[in-house]
Amino acid sequence: MRTVPSILHIDMDAFFAAVEQRHKPSLRGKPVVVGGVGLRGVVSTASYEARAFGVGSAMPTALARRRCPNAAYLFPRFGAYHEISQVVMGILREFSPLVEPVSMDEAFVDLEAMTQGPPKDEQEVRAHARRLSALVAERTGLTASVGAGTSKLVAKVASDADKPHGCVVVAAGSEQRWLDPLPVRKLWGVGPATADRLHTMGATTVAELRALGEHELVSLLGNAWGGQLFRLSRGRDERVVSAEREAKSVSVEDTYPHDLMDLYSIRAAVTELAERVVRRLREGGHTGRTVTVKARGHDFTTVTRSETLAGPTDDVRLLLPAALRLVDGAAAAATGQMRGIRLLGVGISALAEYAQGDLIAELEGLGEYTPQGAETDEAHAPPAEPAPVPAVTMYGPVPEAPEARHWLAGQDVRHPQWGPGWVQGAGLGRVTVRFEGPDTPPGRIKTLDVADPDLEAVDSAEVARAALPQEADIAAERPAGPDVGG
DNA sequence: TCTGGGGTCCTAGGACCC
DNA sequence: TCTGGGGTCCTAGGACCC
Structure with missing residues (x-):
């Protein structure tokens, strides 16, 4: 347990909306909602002006429009957010090399790893936090909220405690007292389902949660999460700040403005999704073994079907056929009475690193390698065993539709x-x-x-x-x- | 009001092997 | 002939986070 609250959590305030207001002065001081603007969109971020009208994250845009018809509704510009995010992460790394980005607008910083030595006391931490917040404001024109604690959990909850533009440092030793009055929902990882279960056990606040025994929690929530929550409720959180985290999966999904009603359009959509996910897979320099197709029916019934290939690959010619093998069953399971499909997704997991050495060996083995088009793709193919091709014979004219x-x-x-x-x-x-x-x-x-x-x-x-x-x-x-x- | 898109982690059952 | 236990892999689903 640390004796100085040297873990910081930084959270940009209403990030997407704030970037838009910064970019376009006419939006400043006005309600701004960033998110899906289409038929089935949901709100990503609402500016504080829009929140005053009851608009919030994850809310259907249709409802937001009713609550706040005069807001500016903007489609997200991820490129712009990413650029500013890079600036912010750069500032954090000026403080400590140990920065763990959580998302574009959020990160942990471990001040113990500071090159000029860790902070000696709470006052020093507070000074760093304020300086950091000031630098972010100066270089981006945006505000951030900062929390500091002896653990990731406490730092995270602290950054949320005084938004926007807050700075909360929880002194070492006072974690439990500080957490006790908070609703359990504030704990990172306690969502609606867990909160409901805890409420039925009589635990609404962290103090009440702490009264539950470890055994009770484990039997209620399972081994891993029950034990973890028992420790978290006591301010005990051993998780370390970690700069590099390896991707475990890559996926792409689309919700269609109108339900897909037939297998033709479903297969066409899956083909397109598979091509996109493979492009992303390659951009990350990954290969993967397990292909997952996701389908959501009109009534929101969601099913997944997956298949593990013989070896890791980044080759559409292996991944697309697998996705197409899976989608018919997934779509059928997601639709009740022949109703449509609202969402399709294709994902790849069981990722492996791209094998550079093998690639070179493979290129050398190919006498007449031509670095273009389909030939290049083939040279990149990893040493995966292709799935056996079923002997389907196709006859008849090419369909016209x-x-x-x-x-x-x-x-x-x-x-x-x-x-x-x-x-x-x-x-x-x-x-x-x-x-x-x-x-x-x-x-x-x-x-x-x-x-x-x-x-x-x-x-x-x-x-x-x-x-x-x-x-x-x-x-x-x-x-x-x-x-x-x- | 009618529910996005990108992820992570956990659980549980069945198959399979030793 | 019947009955094991443990470990690992695969699949499906669910909770959660931003």
């Missing part, structure tokens, strides 16, 4: 000459199929455009006809419109 072509994307196909392949994309009048055939070089993939017989003008038609027997047009296994949940 655009939705049907979208549905084709990701489908496995088999060609008598070229072996197994899958539909990479379905554009107007043609589909692009990737084959991994016996005469393609090891680890390489050949991309062919397969022309619809009605569209002979397509550039690659000549190539396609040379390679493929006329009767082997790639088309849908299922001809038309299966319904969701049917």
Whole structure:
């Protein structure tokens, strides 16, 4: 246990809204609401002027508009917030190298790690906190609230205790006394569900929570969380400030303004989400093994379906087929009486670090490596075992409806000459199929455009006809419109 | 009023192996 | 023939945070 409250927690006040007011002087002093402005948007941040009208975070924008029709409703500009966030984090690192960002507008700073030596007493901590707050105001024009304590929990609760522009230092030894009168809901990690359960046990304040035995808490909340809460309620929190935290998962999800009603549009949406999540995965230099698809029905029923691949990968050609295998079941489970899908998501977890050494070895093994397009993608493919391709044979004409072509994307196909392949994309009048055939070089993939017989003008038609027997047009296994949940 | 998008951590059951 | 226990992995869901 520290004898000086040397852990700081910094929390920017109404961050997104404050950035907008800073950026646009006409918004200053006026209610500003940042968040989803669409049909199904929710509020991210409300300025203090808007909060006076009863507008708050996580509230549906529709309700906010009713409560505060005269506010400015703005879509978030994450780029701008990120820039200012970097400035703030930079200031924090001038104080101590040990900074743990929690989000764009929040961070812990451990003053014990200060290069010029840790603070000797509470007064010194207070001086640092005030100086920090002043620097943030000076360089960003925004206010922050600062809390200090001997643990992360106390620092966090303290920064919230006197918002906005507050500075609360909880002296070492006084933690319990300071926490006791607070409602349990103030404790980090106690949400609505836990608060309800605690209330039924007669605990509304931290003092009352402390009266509960450890055994009681564990049986009520489970082993990990019950034990943790027992310690937290006594101001005991051993968690350390940690500068680097490794990502565990990457995910992308969208809520659609109108429910998706058929499998065609659902599969098209999943294809798009999978491409986005793979892009993010690669940007972070990660590969991942477990693919998760999330679906939310009209009535908010939310289900996830996941599948673990044989090895980690960042290759859409492995991740998209997995996502498409999962989505039908997820969508069916999320929809009751054939109603629509309001949200879809694709996530990747069980992340591994990108193996640089393997990449180089792989590139050297490839005689004629060309650093562009699909070939580059293939050279980047990690040493994952591709899932076996099921022998789905697709016959018949290419469907005309655009939705049907979208549905084709990701489908496995088999060609008598070229072996197994899958539909990479379905554009107007043609589909692009990737084959991994016996005469393609090891680890390489050949991309062919397969022309619809009605569209002979397509550039690659000549190539396609040379390679493929006329009767082997790639088309849908299922001809038309299966319904969701049917 | 009708519920975003990005995450983390925990639990619990079943499969599988030793 | 019947019956174990422990460990690990996978899947699904839930609570929570910003």
